[in-house]
Amino acid sequence: MSLLAPPLSLYIHMPWCVKKCPYCDFNSHGLRSEPPPYARYIDDLLTDLDADRADFAEALAGRPVVSIFFGGGTPSLFAPELIARLLDGVRERLPLVDGAEITLETNPGTVEHGRFDGYLAAGVNRISFGVQSFDDDKLRRLGRIHSASEAESAVKSAQDAGYRNINLDLMYALPKQELDGALADVERAIALAPTHISHYQLTLEPNTVFAANPPPLPDDDHAWAMQEACEAQLAMAGYAQYEISAYAQPRRRCAHNLNYWQFGDYLGIGAGAHGKVSDAASGQIRRRWKTRGPRAYMDAAGGPGRIGGDSVVSTGELPFEYMLNALRLIDGVPAAAFAQYTGLPAEQIAGAIATAHQRGWLHDDPTRLHTTPLGQRFLNDVIASFLD
Incomplete structure (x- = not known):
């Protein structure tokens, strides 16, 4: 069988956050006394992209990018002008389809009022808020730096700035959470009228604070009851489930994540970013991931040291x-x-x-x-x- 090149996306990893949450196993690094070198990191991202384009030149030829996703960490720590400079650089290097979905993850506790105008002007057309819960006690247990009221204010600020495509991340089966609490979180999320809601169970991941010191979590039967009840509540409000943990209003499914789930290709730039590229000519599918440490990644500046691993996916895998x-x-x-x-x-x-x-x-x-x-x-x- 010949290999067909699927749609192509771009993932951009922004590794810093204000404080590492105890459940998080992502490649994120809490802020220290000195601010991170944000501007330099933007330059290194573009250098990384140039190197990947050279390495995958034949496989990427003639393929436009259908979506861009800024993940983290907390990408909203980067000022709008830096995001604009990066996106301008991406457009100079890669063709984008008309209306390409461009998502920026944000923590409600890190967004300054008025910044959403700048992100929108930069070309970001979708915002994803890491809300997790609207219960202040649960937010404290999760180590979040925002309150429920701050989350609601941040979402409304984005809507006031002109955003019409907004995702809210919610967790369920939280420490000492009951069914009523999980449903209340969903109800408050729906009240904000986002176009998309990601609703997923809190799990204990290896090498996290919660894994070392597990909090009291609902058992599997209670967690399943929460999932079923919340799924029904979301459906009644017009949010159709299209993936295990994703619910969307009509025509508002996340294009970037859909490309992942449909086995699409994606370039990954930034510390710890992962990518997958199909080469129709060779019939190979290659996965590449970048060095996790931000300092080591930047010191490599587009050289071989930026690559943490690179392998061809075997036919058995x-x-x-x-x-x-x-x-x-x-x-x-x-x-x-x-x-x-x-x-x-x-x-x-x-x-x-x-x-x-x-x-x-x-x-x-x-x-x-x-x-x-x-x-x-x-x-x-x-x-x-x-x-x-």
Whole structure:
């Protein structure tokens, strides 16, 4: 089978945050006494992009970028003029589709009033707020630096500045949380009328403060009850679930994350950023990730030292890698897309597909790969069945 190059996105990692949260396992670094070298980091990001473009020149030829995502850390620590300079540099180096989705993550506690005008003028057309909860006690337990009222004010400020595409991140199954508390968080989020809500369970990740000293969390049955009740509440308000933890108003699904889940390609620039690039000519899919430490990344300045790892995804790994993303989507993906975007014959996964059907994990639909409600609940088991 020949390999088809999928849509291309760009991920930009901004590694600093005001304070590291105890549940966070992202590559984020709390601020210290001296401010980070923000302006220099912008220059190094563009140098990194130049180096990746040179390394992947043949694979990237003629492919426009469909979305850009600023993740972190807390990207809103960077002033609008720096974001504008970076986006101008990206446009000089890569073609963007008309109306490309450009998302900036922000912490409600780090945004100064009036900054949203600047981000909008820079070209950022989607804002994602890390709210997590509207309960001040739960926010303190999570180590967040904002209050519920500050979160509401920040969202309204973005709307006043002209933003019409806004995501709110919410967590459930928080320390000592009851069902009523999880539903109250969703209700307050809906009241702000964002276009998209990411609603995901708090989990204890390795190498975090919470993993070392676990807080009292609801058990699995209570967490599942919260998920089902909140999902119903979101549906009644017009937010359709399209991914395990993502809900959107009509035509407001996140284009960037959809590209991930549909096994699209993405360049990753910045400390610790990951990328995936398909080369139709060689038939290879390559993953590359950057050095995690911001100082080491900047000292490499686009040289080989900026690369933390680089590998070709083996044919044995591809089925698992593909399903790890695709089966998160409630509607799944076209059955034919597996062969198109992996270059492997469909027969390679026929046995695992048949087993998943027998166990009631996948719908018996020859045209699409998508999980049943049972499959969604036991998604990790479904995906693991595609391991080599």
